[in-house]
Amino acid sequence: MLRRIDSAKYDLIILNFANPDMVGHTGIYDAAVKAVETVDACVGSVVDKILDAGGAVLLTADHGNAEKMVDEATGQPHTAHTTNPVPFTLIINDGVEHRLRNDGILADVAPTALQLLKIKQPEAMTGRSLMI
Structure with a gap:
């Protein structure tokens, strides 16, 4: 992805980091933590690269999953999507307060x-x- 950003060929890139979602479905807590940490590092690299290129980042998710690994009622692994609100973040260095x-x-x-x-x-x- 970083090379594609560097190429300056694209006006829009839509990127899905599926790791936390896919690993969250396993119900394995330690694996979900590792997936989230890995995506966190990758997102940081992508955001830095896009901002360096003068672009903007819209960062969000369509659902939760990895933030709830245990079903409170049963104590069993929670492996389904959640309906928790997800953040929407606009990251842009254009000198304007958005x-x-x-x-x-x-x-x-x-x-x-x-x-x-x-x-x-x-x-x-x-x-x-x-x-x-």
Whole structure:
């Protein structure tokens, strides 16, 4: 991925770090911790590279999983997705203070990306940008 960012061929890169999700389904706590630590390091490298290239990063998830490894009711491993809220972070070094709504939903991610790319949002798209 870092080489692709360096190539400057892309206006948009969508990247999925699936490790915490996939390992979270195993219910093995230590493996999930390792997966999250690994992705944390990788995300840091990607964010640094994108910012160095003058880009912006929209960082989020579509669901939780690794943050709940044990079912409180049964004490057994919890291996399913959670419905916990996930953060949405905009990382950009453009000298502007960007504020984000805190009531967003997953459908708002694409309109936010379109706004950053200065592309008109299609009327059929029901979400709205998270940028205030």
